[in-house]
Amino acid sequence: MSALRMAFNELRRITSGKLPKLAVLALTLVPLLYAALYLYANKDPYAHLHQVPAALVVEDEGATAGDGTHLDAGREVAQELVDGGKFDWRRVDAEQAEAGVRDGTFTFALTLPADFSRALLSSGDFTPRQGVIVLTTNDANNYLGSTIANQVVAEVRRSVSVKVGTEAADRFLLGFATVRQKTAEAADGAAQLASGQQEAYDGAAQLAGSTPALADGAAQVASGLTRLRDSTGDLPVKSRQLADGARRVADGNETAARTAEDYAARAQELVNRLDAVNGDVATRLRALGFTEEQVQHVLGTLGEVRRPVDDANGKVQGAAGQLRALATGADQVADGAAQLAASTPALTDAVTRLTDGANQVASGTAQVRDGAARLRDGEQQLVDGANRLRDGLSAGVSEIPAPDDPTRESTAGTIGDPVTVRGISQTSAGSYGAGLAPFFLGLATWIGAFVLFLLLRPLSRRGLAAGRAPLRVALGGWLPGVLLGAAQVVVMFAAVTLVVDIRPVHPVATLAFLLLVSATFVAVLHALNALLGAVGKFVGLVLLILQLVSAGGTFPWQTIPVPLYPLHYGLPMGYAVDGLRHLMYGGTASGVGEDALVLVAYLLGGLALSTLAAYKQRVWTPSRLRPELVL
Structure with missing residues (x-):
């Protein structure tokens, strides 16, 4: 009896009758229900955040800046949040917000306190303090809701910081224009001062030159x-x-x-x-x-x-x-x-x-003579100082920037928000659901392979009784699972791509890889059931749990505890998830080849264990005739 014949007989056994056929159909739809429904429900939750109720409390009283302009930052921020429509913002007072977050009416609350605007303007009075945005959350309502709220507040904080920083930088740059104008006026005044000082020096020099003769004449007159x-x-x-x-x-x-x-x-x-x-x-x-x-x-x-x-x-x-x-x-x-x-x-x-x-x-004339000499020397120093002041101010005017309005506004914007992120996405999932799809497709394939052996017999009893070769018996028990697993994969893949609208970059290669994953998982679970019987089903369930935490389907696998690293490297689902990511998002093919080789190794290993089980079961024992545990 060939392996195909044994496989055909097994399929005919589980479909002989209306109810068995319905059971096979149900088993085929299990991965669809698990993967497609979950991905459909979580395809793009961020697009529905506008349905999440959030409390918005505006207590800001506003403030007046030194130049007379009025700032009402709290109401401006509140209006931007409402206009943004990311959440179902509801304007309430502080008591309603706190009570609503506590009883679940609101997922979280955002409060802009009374001194919010005054705090933003405090740096201008050299009494700086930070503006405070109060975020009230309750993880009992929803943990991810609180996490998203923290991200929203961080974005609000960044937006306010950019706006305040840009306005401050704009005032600062306008101050440059005033400084330049006043410096130019000072430079003109310094030039006039230098000119007048030079004239004063010339007069002092003439006075110093004439006073010696005056002093000598006065001395002669006094002597006479x-x-x-x-x-x-x-x-x-x-x-x-x-x-x-x-x-x-x-x-x-x-x-x-x-x-x-x-x-x-x-x-x-x-x-x-x-x-x-x-x-x-x-x-x-x-x-x-x-x-x-x-x-x-x-x-x-x-x-x-x-x-x-x-x-x-x-x-x-x-x-x-x-x-x-x-x-x-x-x-x-x-x-x-x-x-x-x-x-x-x-x-x-x-x-x-x-x-x-x-x-x-x-x-007195002698004193005048000496004083005139000192005056001349002092005037020379004043002339030198006035010239340096004139030259320094003139040079300083050219060093002070005088940007035009567009340049000033652009510069102020850059100072207020100096860093921008230019995202370079080598591959892109496109949505939250698509990002989770590789993990849940792989997980659904394992679950689909697991439930198949609730109906399928791992090894053909007729083949064992007839003394067929163990490899042939093992293949005969594996092939029905491969065929049904392929049906599961085709139905699941069609629903995910056509109904849920998650489109892989390489659809044919993705489907082929999913078929390989299904065949590998079927081989592993087939080997466990053939070798361990009812205990093998339990081991398959345990392996499912271990792979849930170690495959790296949601967070990067490096974030799991170090003691779990061997599970990631040693179990097949991590390789299945990695290969599906590359094929669905457009990653490098070299990584997919390595993942496929590992899965093939698991497949061959499963068949080897199934062959070993078929070999061992050629001899009937009392435990086989009357097993202690039947599932």
């Missing part, structure tokens, strides 16, 4: 006045003596002058007569046209004639005049000497005071 004071110290005494002598001389001269004037009057009377004659002659001569020189010559000739008289009169008149002049002069000298004697003390006092003042002036 000192000598004058020393030489006029006895002048009052001598001037008084001079005044007294002059008065005595004046009195004697007055007496002599009066006597001489008496004699002169008599002589003059004679001469006047002669002068009258001369006057007539001169008048006539001038009338006749003679020049003044000629007239004087004639008069001179007449004068020669009357010379003795004139000489005598002249001497008399001269002597009288001289005496009178002498007397008058002596009197004036006496008066002047008296005045001089009276004013000489004041003069000497004035000379003394003038000398003292000149000495003070000389000392």
Whole structure:
């Protein structure tokens, strides 16, 4: 009896009758019910988060910034959440939110406290504190709901941080424009200061150049006045003596002058007569046209004639005049000497005071000279400093950025949100359900293979009784499971791809790999049932549980405890899940080949164990005839 014949007989045995046929149909649909329904229910839960009730409490009172703008961050955030529609947000007060989360009315609650806006503006007053968003959760409602709520709050926090950071950066960049403008004005003022300082230095230099001569002149004046004071110290005494002598001389001269004037009057009377004659002659001569020189010559000739008289009169008149002049002069000298004697003390006092003042002036001008030199040196330093200030401010203006509005807004946005994520997806599942599909397809295939041996006999009793070769008997017991497993896989794959709409990147290869997985799982469970009987079913169930925790179907398998690592490497479902991921999402084919080789090894190992079981069961024992446990 061939292996195919034994397989055909087994299939005919389990389908002989209406109820057996329904049982086979039910077994075929078990993987479909497990995988397809679960994936359908969890295909895209994030698309239905808008049905999850969440409480939103807005207590923010708003705040006014230093520039007068009003910020109502709490209500803005609340409006963004409501408009986003990710959850069924319901505006309630704090008591309703807390009670709702506690009794399950709300999955979680989000509270924006009264000082939320004030906290966001606190950095501008240099009293910084963080704005607080209060998230109230209750894992008794749903643990994943709380996890998703934490992600939502993290996104809200990031959004608020970006907005606040962007606005702060925009104000900061606007401040740059003000700083640039004021710096430019300061640079202009510094240029004017440098120019004025240069003029001041030039004046100080001129002053410093002229004050030495002034100081020298003042010193010379003071020296001269000192000598004058020393030489006029006895002048009052001598001037008084001079005044007294002059008065005595004046009195004697007055007496002599009066006597001489008496004699002169008599002589003059004679001469006047002669002068009258001369006057007539001169008048006539001038009338006749003679020049003044000629007239004087004639008069001179007449004068020669009357010379003795004139000489005598002249001497008399001269002597009288001289005496009178002498007397008058002596009197004036006496008066002047008296005045001089009276004013000489004041003069000497004035000379003394003038000398003292000149000495003070000389000392002051020396100080002015030294101060002017210091002023010139100080002005030079001020000029150098003003020039450096001018140059530094001018250079600083060019260093201060002055972005236009689009650049400023773009820069502020980058400062507020400096990092963005550019996702590069080498492969993509597309949805939450598709991400879980490899795990649940593999799991459903194991469950499908497990339930098959609730009806199928692992080994053909007729083949064993007829003494057929153990390998042929093992293949005859394995092939019915492979055929029914293939039916399970085809139905399950069709439902997942066509109804649930999870489309693998390589559908044909995925189906072929699932058939290999099914054949391998059937071989393993067939071997357990053939070798261990009823205990083999229990071992198959235990292996299912172990593979649930070690296959890495949800989280990366590296996250399981280290003691479970050998289970991942030693059991076949991890390789089935890995291969399905690569085929469904478009991963590398090399990994799939390795996974397929491992599964083939498990398949051959299962057949080897089944062959061993067939070999051992060629001999009937009491335990086989009356087993202690029957499932």
